[in-house]
Amino acid sequence: MFLQxxxxxxxxxxxxxxxxxxxxxDVFSHLGFNLSNLGSSDVVLTVLxxxxxxxxxxxxxxxxxxxxxxxxLNLKKKLQKAGKQTPADDDLGISGETIAAISMAILLxxxxxxxxxxxxxxxxxxxxxxSPWNSKLYGLRQNPKY
Amino acid sequence: xxxxxQLMHGFFQFFQYTGFANVTxxxxxxxxxxxxxIYLGIAKEYEPLLLxxxxxxxxxxxxxxxxxxxxQLGIYEEGSVLNLLYFxxxxxxxxxxxxxxxxxxxxxxxxxxxxKLVLLGAAAQLGIFFTYIAAITLGFNPQxxxxxxxxxxxxxxxxxxxxxxxxxxxxxxxxxxxxxxxxLVPVIQPPIIKLLTSHKERTIKMKPPRxxxxxxxxxxPIAGLLLTTFISPGGLPLLGMLFFGNLLKESGVTKxxxxxxxKPLIDIVTILLGLTxxxxxxxxxxxxxxSILIFVLGAISFMIATAGGVLFAKFMNLFLKEGNKLNPMIxxxxxxxxxxxxxxxxxxxxxxxxxxxxxMHAMAPNVAGVIGSAVAAGILLSLLM
Numbered sequence: 001m002f003l004q005x006x007x008x009x010x011x012x013x014x015x016x017x018x019x020x021x022x023x024x025x026d027v028f029s030h031l032g033f034n035l036s037n038l039g040s041s042d043v044v045l046t047v048l049x050x051x052x053x054x055x056x057x058x059x060x061x062x063x064x065x066x067x068x069x070x071x072x073l074n075l076k077k078k079l080q081k082a083g084k085q086t087p088a089d090d091d092l093g094i095s096g097e098t099i100a101a102i103s104m105a106i107l108l109x110x111x112x113x114x115x116x117x118x119x120x121x122x123x124x125x126x127x128x129x130x131s132p133w134n135s136k137l138y139g140l141r142q143n144p145k146y
Numbered sequence: 147x148x149x150x151x152q153l154m155h156g157f158f159q160f161f162q163y164t165g166f167a168n169v170t171x172x173x174x175x176x177x178x179x180x181x182x183x184i185y186l187g188i189a190k191e192y193e194p195l196l197l198x199x200x201x202x203x204x205x206x207x208x209x210x211x212x213x214x215x216x217x218q219l220g221i222y223e224e225g226s227v228l229n230l231l232y233f234x235x236x237x238x239x240x241x242x243x244x245x246x247x248x249x250x251x252x253x254x255x256x257x258x259x260x261x262k263l264v265l266l267g268a269a270a271q272l273g274i275f276f277t278y279i280a281a282i283t284l285g286f287n288p289q290x291x292x293x294x295x296x297x298x299x300x301x302x303x304x305x306x307x308x309x310x311x312x313x314x315x316x317x318x319x320x321x322x323x324x325x326x327x328x329x330l331v332p333v334i335q336p337p338i339i340k341l342l343t344s345h346k347e348r349t350i351k352m353k354p355p356r357x358x359x360x361x362x363x364x365x366x367p368i369a370g371l372l373l374t375t376f377i378s379p380g381g382l383p384l385l386g387m388l389f390f391g392n393l394l395k396e397s398g399v400t401k402x403x404x405x406x407x408x409k410p411l412i413d414i415v416t417i418l419l420g421l422t423x424x425x426x427x428x429x430x431x432x433x434x435x436x437s438i439l440i441f442v443l444g445a446i447s448f449m450i451a452t453a454g455g456v457l458f459a460k461f462m463n464l465f466l467k468e469g470n471k472l473n474p475m476i477x478x479x480x481x482x483x484x485x486x487x488x489x490x491x492x493x494x495x496x497x498x499x500x501x502x503x504x505x506m507h508a509m510a511p512n513v514a515g516v517i518g519s520a521v522a523a524g525i526l527l528s529l530l531m
Contacts, residue, residue: 037282056521060261
């Protein structure tokens with residue numbers, strides 16, 4: 001009965017599957033190295049595409065390189081106005097190892113990580129919900145005698 | 147007697163529907179591939195969050211069944227559950243959502259503090275365009291060639307997004323190739339980096355990145371969106387979501403939204419994307435010589451992208467003063483594949499000199515690579531659609 005219900009949907013499914021497979025075959029049928037496949041438009045697209053990618057990221061570099069300077073300038077001006085000292089150089093000469101050690105110390109402090117546990121009672125009371133499967137009453141073979 | 151005949155008839159009818167009656171060699175090969183992916187994900191821990199769903203998806207997609215009766219089981223059967231889930235891949239819905247999550251979990255401060263490293267992310271996009279040329283010479287049409295080339299961007303969502311628009315018939319093979327190579331970053335990149343750099347170059351210590359103000363962090367996604375999408379509007383769905391996610395993170399006032407985007411949302415989409423991409427590799431449509439060619443081209447694309455980043459870092463060093471020089475290994479992180487390629491650079495750096503920490507430096511070209519590959523996808527989409 002079920003086999004007889006081949007509907008129009010089914011036909012569509014078969015057609016879809018066959019067309020997908022055919023598309024794959026079609027893709028492969030003309031594959032093979034041939035330098036003459038490469039047209040001038042492909043070379044133009046490659047050069048143009050890569051140049052645009054490069055230029056857009058170059059633009060990002062230029063903007064953020066100058067933005068940092070601009071913001072730093074404002075900060076320095078504000079500090080100077082307030083009569084405070086400004087650092088001569090952004091580089092404080094701190095090595096990567098020192099920064100890593102300081103960062104780890106701060107992280108541990110925030111996480112309150114330590115070698116010894118605080119005095120916390122860790123016994124957890126387990127409560128299991130009622131189930132006739134583990135009920136003692138149902139495990140009795142006869143009613144208890146009082 | 148009649149009863150036995152009916153019984154036998156019923157059994158044979160049932161047998162026709164089982165996997166045993168419909169299995170082909172192709173199915174068995176794909177089931178082995180799926181199992182191998184799961185093995186790589188669990189035993190070797192190569193990108194388990196991707197390989198386990200994809201591997202299991204391959205198993206799901208290659209369970210043989212009787213196809214002629216409209217059971218609506220297969221991923222390519224209109225109206226089936228898998229087909230409905232696959233809709234997000236076919237229409238390019240999942241990739242922008244993944245980008246939203248990536249934006250919400252990525253700290254761009256390494257890039258903002260040393261913006262010249264963004265150029266390494268641009269240089270590493272060389273693989274995309276080189277492979278485009280290679281695929282054209284092999285007989286693929288320009289749309290298919292662009293979709294194959296984007297594998298070199300080492301960005302699964304970008305590859306899926308572009309191939310769903312330009313070459314949907316190759317989507318399964320391209321997605322699997324892109325994610326496979328992303329998972330194999332620790333295997334593919336180190337030999338290329340070693341080949342192109344000397345020991346002295348690999349031990350170059352870079353200046354620690356400066357601290358980045360909150361203002362800069364907030365300006366970055368807004369300026370980044372405007373600058374990149376004005377040039378490449380085709381990348382808007384990806385770049386828009388990436389920078390939006392990052393603004394949610396950096397603004398400091400939308401923590402709940404940032405948390406949702408970077409945790410539950412990206413996890414849900416990763417599950418759906420991984421499973422359906424895996425299931426899309428049905429043996430009948432996937433096991434073709436074209437797929438093998440796509441895998442080969444993808445590998446070449448990935449290698450050239452890595453080499454492009456490393457060589458450009460060396461080129462930049464020619465113009466940089468002593469003390470400001472780049473460790474050329476970080477160029478390899480420009481291929482995107484966040485954060486694996488940066489992690490590979492960090493591990494290689496520590497191997498050469500245990501006191502050389504390159505992770506933060508490598509993260510800059512790494513995130514620049516994400517932007518670069520999305521821009522490249524947008525450009526290819528605009529030029530070829």
